[in-house]
Amino acid sequence: MSTTNFFQPGRTYTDSNGYTAPEITAYFHVEHVTRHPELGHLRAIGWVKSGLAPAKWHGSFLDEGEFGGWTELAAPLIDVDPLEVRRFDCSIEPAIEDETPELLVCCTAEDGRPVALLLDDAARAKLVSLLGGAS
Numbered sequence: 001m002s003t004t005n006f007f008q009p010g011r012t013y014t015d016s017n018g019y020t021a022p023e024i025t026a027y028f029h030v031e032h033v034t035r036h037p038e039l040g041h042l043r044a045i046g047w048v049k050s051g052l053a054p055a056k057w058h059g060s061f062l063d064e065g066e067f068g069g070w071t072e073l074a075a076p077l078i079d080v081d082p083l084e085v086r087r088f089d090c091s092i093e094p095a096i097e098d099e100t101p102e103l104l105v106c107c108t109a110e111d112g113r114p115v116a117l118l119l120d121d122a123a124r125a126k127l128v129s130l131l132g133g134a135s
Contacts, residue, residue, distance in 0.1 A: 007044035013070040025051030
C-alpha cells in the first residue's frame with residue numbers, strides 16, 4: 001500500500017472503516033486515471049461494488065474531490081495481470097470521411113478471447129514510432 005493524494009491504477013480502495021455494515025461498504029478498483037479535458041481535475045475510472053455478497057462490479061468514476069475517506073486495500077480485489085495477446089488477426093483502416101478515424105486491430109488473446117484495439121491517430125503514430133516505422 002502507498003500513500004498518495006489520489007487513486008492509483010491497478011489498486012482497490014474501500015470507503016469502510018472496518019466497522020461498517022457490508023451493505024453500505026463500497027469497493028472501488030481503479031483501471032485508469034485521467035485529467036478532465038476542460039475542467040482539469042483528475043478522474044479515476046474503474047469498477048465499484050458493494051461489500052454485500054453477491055454484489056457485482058459495475059463501471060464508475062470518482063473525481064479529485066471525492067478521494068477523501070477512501071483507503072487502499074493491501075491487495076486488489078480484481079486480478080491486475082495484463083491480458084496477453086499472441087495472435088494478430090486483421091486490421092481495419094478507418095474510412096476517409098470518418099470525423100474521428102480509428103484503426104481497428106483485431107487480435108486473439110492467449111486464452112482464445114477476441115481482443116479489439118482502437119487506435120486514434122495519436123496512438124497509431126506512437127505505436128509506429130515504437131516499432132521504428134514511418135507514420
